[in-house]
Amino acid sequence: QQQVKQSPQSLIVQKGGISIINCAYENTAFDYFPWYQQFPGKGPALLIAIRPDVSEKKEGRFTISFNKSAKQFSLHIMDSQPGDSATYFCAASPNYGGSQGNLIFGKGTKLSVKP
């Protein structure tokens, strides 16, 4: 029930293409769904986040789509750039902002954007 399942494990996209990463969860008590971007040797950085009362949130080239009934959410990166190459983690928490540290992370997706 505490798991967050993320797919695919790795993804190769051409420059300018759309990158799509999917996550699924079981625990209906989760109230906050962030996506983090992590570069090698660095800590994760918050990219974008959504709450379950919203079906979509867009920030620049990054969009979260949220399907509450299916308990799934996904990250779309439009016009993918080589600089987007990183590992992306979805996460879920019963607390807004994950401020109590109890984020459940997916296993990550390594994105490579080819020039």
Add this chain to the structure above:
Amino acid sequence: GAVVSQHPSWVICKSGTSVKIECRSLDFQATTMFWYRQFPKQSLMLMATSNEGSKATYEQGVEKDKFLINHASLTLSTLTVTSAHPEDSSFYICSAPRTGQLLFGNGTRLTVT
């Protein structure tokens, strides 16, 4: 701006020795900090919650006597890996809450030989 600084960024130690990792909140105070562990190509797993002025709270399966946590001030938490073994080799990351989100440090790569 508000940043979480972690030191050292990498450390190599011999089996049986202890290693201390520092986590500092810059330009903000953090009564609570969190320590995570990340194995290669794996996700982050919460190890413990560091509380300023009180004992740390450890997640199930994490040995509190092995991973000593001290929250010395409102801007500093330390994680000491005691009697380190090769299986303790990992990437350790701290985080602190700031204005409704978690800020993460850049992590510490620990290699135990």
